[in-house]
Amino acid sequence: MLERRSIHNIDWLLAFSVLAIAAIGSGMVYSATVGGPLSGLAGKQAVYLLIGLLALVLAVSIDYHTLSELSPVFYGVSVVLLIYLLFFGRAIANTRGWLELGPVNFQPAEMAKVTTLLALSSFMSRRRTAELGFANMASILAIVGLPVLLIARQPDLGTALTFLPLIAVAAFLGGIRVRTISILVLIPILALPLLWNHYLQDYQKVRVLTFLDPARDPKGAGYQVLQSKIAVGSGGLVGKGFLEGTQGQLNFLPAQHTDFIFALLAEERGFLGSMIVLSLYFVVIYRCIAIARSARDRLGVFLAMGMVALFACQVLINIGVVVGLMPTTGVPLPLMSYGGSSLISSLAGMGLVLNVWMRRLVN
Amino acid sequence: MPWDYRSSKDFKDFYEERRLHRRITFIFVLLAGLFLSYLSNLWYLQVVNGENYRRLADNNRLRQVVLNPLRGTILDRAGRPIVRNRLSFNVLLDREKVIDKEGIIRTLSRVLNLPEGTIRDRIARYKNRPVFEPVIVKEDVDLSEAAYLESRRLELPEISVAVEPKRSYEQGELAAHALGYVGEISESQLSKPRYAGFQLGDVVGKAGLESYYDGDLTGQKGWKQMIVNSLGREIRELPAGRRPVSGNSLRLTIDLDLQRELEEGFADKGGSAVFLDPDSGEILALVSRPAFDPNIFARRFSASEWGSLMNSAAHPLQNRAIQSKFAPGSVFKIVLAVAALESGKAGPGRTDSCPGYAYIYGRRFLCHQEGGHGTIAMVEAIKKSCNVYFYHLGRDLGIGLISQWAHNLGFGSRTGVDLLHEEAGTVPDEEWKRRTRKEPWYPGETISVSIGQGALEVTPIQMASFAAAIGNGGVFYRPFLLKSREVRDGVEEAERVGEVVRRIHLKPSTLQVVKQAMWEVVNQGGTGTRAMIPGKDVCGKTGTAQVVKASAGVKSEKLAESIRDNAWFVGFAPRDKPRIAFAVFVERGGHGGEAAAPIAQRVMMKFFEKQEHREEPAQIARTSQHP
Numbered sequence: 005m006l007e008r009r010s011i012h013n014i015d016w017l018l019a020f021s022v023l024a025i026a027a028i029g030s031g032m033v034y035s036a037t038v039g040g041p042l043s044g045l046a047g048k049q050a051v052y053l054l055i056g057l058l059a060l061v062l063a064v065s066i067d068y069h070t071l072s073e074l075s076p077v078f079y080g081v082s083v084v085l086l087i088y089l090l091f092f093g094r095a096i097a098n099t100r101g102w103l104e105l106g107p108v109n110f111q112p113a114e115m116a117k118v119t120t121l122l123a124l125s126s127f128m129s130r131r132r133t134a135e136l137g138f139a140n141m142a143s144i145l146a147i148v149g150l151p152v153l154l155i156a157r158q159p160d161l162g163t164a165l166t167f168l169p170l171i172a173v174a175a176f177l178g179g180i181r182v183r184t185i186s187i188l189v190l191i192p193i194l195a196l197p198l199l200w201n202h203y204l205q206d207y208q209k210v211r212v213l214t215f216l217d218p219a220r221d222p223k224g225a226g227y228q229v230l231q232s233k234i235a236v237g238s239g240g241l242v243g244k245g246f247l248e249g250t251q252g253q254l255n256f257l258p259a260q261h262t263d264f265i266f267a268l269l270a271e272e273r274g275f276l277g278s279m280i281v282l283s284l285y286f287v288v289i290y291r292c293i294a295i296a297r298s299a300r301d302r303l304g305v306f307l308a309m310g311m312v313a314l315f316a317c318q319v320l321i322n323i324g325v326v327v328g329l330m331p332t333t334g335v336p337l338p339l340m341s342y343g344g345s346s347l348i349s350s351l352a353g354m355g356l357v358l359n360v361w362m363r364r365l366v367n
Numbered sequence: 368m369p370w371d372y373r374s375s376k377d378f379k380d381f382y383e384e385r386r387l388h389r390r391i392t393f394i395f396v397l398l399a400g401l402f403l404s405y406l407s408n409l410w411y412l413q414v415v416n417g418e419n420y421r422r423l424a425d426n427n428r429l430r431q432v433v434l435n436p437l438r439g440t441i442l443d444r445a446g447r448p449i450v451r452n453r454l455s456f457n458v459l460l461d462r463e464k465v466i467d468k469e470g471i472i473r474t475l476s477r478v479l480n481l482p483e484g485t486i487r488d489r490i491a492r493y494k495n496r497p498v499f500e501p502v503i504v505k506e507d508v509d510l511s512e513a514a515y516l517e518s519r520r521l522e523l524p525e526i527s528v529a530v531e532p533k534r535s536y537e538q539g540e541l542a543a544h545a546l547g548y549v550g551e552i553s554e555s556q557l558s559k560p561r562y563a564g565f566q567l568g569d570v571v572g573k574a575g576l577e578s579y580y581d582g583d584l585t586g587q588k589g590w591k592q593m594i595v596n597s598l599g600r601e602i603r604e605l606p607a608g609r610r611p612v613s614g615n616s617l618r619l620t621i622d623l624d625l626q627r628e629l630e631e632g633f634a635d636k637g638g639s640a641v642f643l644d645p646d647s648g649e650i651l652a653l654v655s656r657p658a659f660d661p662n663i664f665a666r667r668f669s670a671s672e673w674g675s676l677m678n679s680a681a682h683p684l685q686n687r688a689i690q691s692k693f694a695p696g697s698v699f700k701i702v703l704a705v706a707a708l709e710s711g712k713a714g715p716g717r718t719d720s721c722p723g724y725a726y727i728y729g730r731r732f733l734c735h736q737e738g739g740h741g742t743i744a745m746v747e748a749i750k751k752s753c754n755v756y757f758y759h760l761g762r763d764l765g766i767g768l769i770s771q772w773a774h775n776l777g778f779g780s781r782t783g784v785d786l787l788h789e790e791a792g793t794v795p796d797e798e799w800k801r802r803t804r805k806e807p808w809y810p811g812e813t814i815s816v817s818i819g820q821g822a823l824e825v826t827p828i829q830m831a832s833f834a835a836a837i838g839n840g841g842v843f844y845r846p847f848l849l850k851s852r853e854v855r856d857g858v859e860e861a862e863r864v865g866e867v868v869r870r871i872h873l874k875p876s877t878l879q880v881v882k883q884a885m886w887e888v889v890n891q892g893g894t895g896t897r898a899m900i901p902g903k904d905v906c907g908k909t910g911t912a913q914v915v916k917a918s919a920g921v922k923s924e925k926l927a928e929s930i931r932d933n934a935w936f937v938g939f940a941p942r943d944k945p946r947i948a949f950a951v952f953v954e955r956g957g958h959g960g961e962a963a964a965p966i967a968q969r970v971m972m973k974f975f976e977k978q979e980h981r982e983e984p985a986q987i988a989r990t991s992q993h994p
Contacts, residue, residue: 179386233412250594254596289398297388309394329408
């Protein structure tokens with residue numbers, strides 16, 4: 005399994021960046037919750053970090069080709085759990101996304117991210133044609149679409165949407181024609197008015213409108229975005245200091261240990277702190293792409309690039325919401341937001357990428 | 368970086384490999400661009416606009432809390448407190464600490480003697496308030512209840528007792544109309560420039576001295592800066608801020624002893640009275656009945672209490688001493704006498720014969736004495752209040768001269784007392800009748816006015832001021848209630864001296880006649896005998912008046928002596944060097960000599976008794992100011 009030689013082939017820069025972000029995240033969770041009713045969460049997050057590291061080591065240890073062979077099993081288990089949730093899921097904040105396992109709850113949707121990535125990469129590596137045909141495209145849509153639909157039914161649209169970059173990256177790297185891309189981009193743009201008038205719920209419209217103009221409703225829907233921007237902006241160049249952020253410590257900042265944790269960081273650590281964390285995220289993405297380029301086979305390429313798609317999109321969406329560039333969606337910041345399921349799945353996914361790097365050279 | 372996909376066995380097609388390579392690069396560049404734009408956005412938010420957002424964050428977290436000053440106290444002329452600020456105790460329930468809601472409601476119900484339903488209602492009223500804001504379960508509880516709850520803080524951690532200053536009118540209804548009351552500022556007051564800086568909920572003077580001297584009593588607000596969280600809960604205090612400055616105390620001209628004597632003299636009768644120092648205009652006592660208890664305005668009192676005060680037919684909130692307008696009745700005969708003597712139209716020796724009635728302008732006017740007074744001269748006509756004498760005198764003087772002298776003697780215009788909403792009353796004449804009624808003056812009206820009826824309207828404070836001017840020889844002082852005020856902590860301004868509004872020249876002979884007549888009214892078996900105090904030479908004049916209706920016709924005198932009439936007694940004492948002047952008005956009191964004179968006597972007896980026991984220092988200073 006884990007050969008001695010492989011230890012020397014760990015991508016230390018990637019590993020360090022991932023751990024650094026997770027450690028900073030635990031610190032910010034502490035700052036977000038200290039002295040309040042949630043003050044135990046920082047300790048729990050540290051425990052999740054340890055469990056996540058175990059998952060990472062496990063994902064590195066087993067050859068990714070073996071994992072690919074097993075991917076139908078993992079994928080199947082995820083889908084069964086997601087179906088089970090629709091009937092027996094524990095509702096937290098109106099979403100039946102939680103599975104109760106004794107004292108802890110976990111979100112199968114987070115696990116499904118990794119298993120879907122594995123199943124998709126497995127499929128993409130086995131196909132032999134140079135062009136992306138209709139049958140291939142349909143398979144991609146089916147593999148990703150099944151968990152997406154199940155998660156959207158919970159209903160957790162935000163989490164479901166984070167799967168979509170997998171389709172895009174698989175199709176793009178699988179060889180979809182530029183002409184087809186153009187059509188695929190045009191259709192949603194043309195369909196937008198239809199979508200707006202017939203399919204979006206009122207609260208979703210409010211979110212979009214509020215995003216376009218947060219001052220529209222400063223005490224209602226725009227409140228979160230406004231307070232988040234105030235937190236980020238008031239951090240200035242060097243920040244107000246650890247545990248000194250007024251927006252966070254006085255609870256003006258919403259969901260500050262989960263979706264808005266980056267705002268807390270920006271407030272307490274200023275532009276320098278947010279720049280460092282943003283750079284660390286970029287290093288992670290940069291290393292994943294580099295690993296994809298040096299992968300020894302297409303399975304490795306798709307695993308690494310799929311992880312890039314999942315990871316980068318979540319980071320960009322989350323921070324985009326925090327700084328007011330996007331409407332509120334409820335996507336956690338990978339590796340930093342409080343939450344065991346997200347942390348563990350992110351670390352397991354990173355384990356897969358490290359796995360690809362470690363086994364890039366053919367024996 | 369190793370980049371050797373050409374050696375990979377899985378890739379057969381070089382073209383496909385190159386495309387994959389290009390597309391990975393495209394993704395990398397796309398993501399790099401997005402990250403850069405995010406970074407520049409953060410730079411813009413945090414560094415370029417950081418100051419703006421920091422200000423917004425401060426707006427969020429800092430709250431200026433206004434600290435209300437204590438209102439100034441109000442003292443009587445001797446420095447005895449009449450209005451103070453008392454500590455009241457409110458029982459608060461901290462909903463955050465409540466574990467057993469039913470249990471605590473039962474406990475509160477038992478301790479505070481309130482029905483459980485009431486407590487439940489009060490808690491329910493706070494449903495939409497932040498949970499840390501305590502519920503006021505009961506306001507202004509007894510000290511014993513407060514002490515009981517305070518001693519059980521350990522067992523009942525969710526209950527606390529908060530101390531709040533409340534306006535306290537120590538003497539209850541005593542002098543209620545002079546003092547006035549306080550209440551929460553109204554919307555209309557808020558829009559006035561005088562109340563700049565006030566907010567809804569602030570307590571301001573609403574009537575009486577509380578309102579007139581509100582600027583002195585209010586003091587200056589202070590403030591402190593609190594750090595608050597998103598729910599508005601105060602987390603801690605910042606060192607910045609200013610302490611509130613308490614309002615200044617007022618020392619009144621009112622003498623509590625005389626005031627109490629006067630109130631007791633009225634007992635349960637309605638009416639009003641003013642007692643003045645004739646040499647300065649200081650108001651020694653002022654009463655208006657029925658009264659109200661100003662303390663109920665200091666509480667957040669119930670709608671029913673408010674309604675009963677506002678809608679009562681007796682109008683307890685009206686300050687009758689300055690606002691009620693009545694005919695002066697026979698008191699006005701003094702005005703006619705002065706007018707006749709000063710104008711030379713008649714001397715004291717003018718005699719008339721009273722058969723009990725008189726025919727003037729073809730109409731029969733009655734005297735109150737059946738069978739008449741016989742042949743009668745001026746002093747005796749005043750003493751016996753003979754109507755026929757003054758019908759004829761009035762007819763000879765004419766309404767112009769009567770009206771002129773009524774104005775000279777202070778009627779028809781406000782005295783300028785330091786209270787709001789004083790009425791001016793009415794002195795009718797031909798021009799007034801044309802202006803207001805669009806009718807000519809009928810000669811018969813002059814006859815009614817001659818005995819103080821008709822359209823004449825005077826206020827009790829005008830009557831007192833008039834009596835003082837007769838007593839002191841023609842000097843009108845502005846009546847006032849504020850003797851001195853605190854200008855800053857513990858330092859009083861100089862005592863106010865009388866302000867002369869008008870000096871009228873009266874011949875010594877006129878004064879001699881009028882004073883003699885008024886002295887005889889009390890001391891020689893006249894109508895005011897019941898005000899007599901041996902050795903004090905009380906001078907006075909009785910009067911009876913019906914409530915002035917819109918148009919008082921000539922027939923009013925027929926009702927003049929009916930038992931339901933209002934009684935005046937107006938005068939001063941002692942005759943030669945008056946120390947006190949007064950007007951007492953008793954509603955439905957019947958004859959002035961019966962109802963009003965004993966009240967005046969009672970207060971004057973107290974006044975002279977106090978003077979003999981202790982010569983006030985103010986008394987000595989005053990002699991030099993005498994005109």
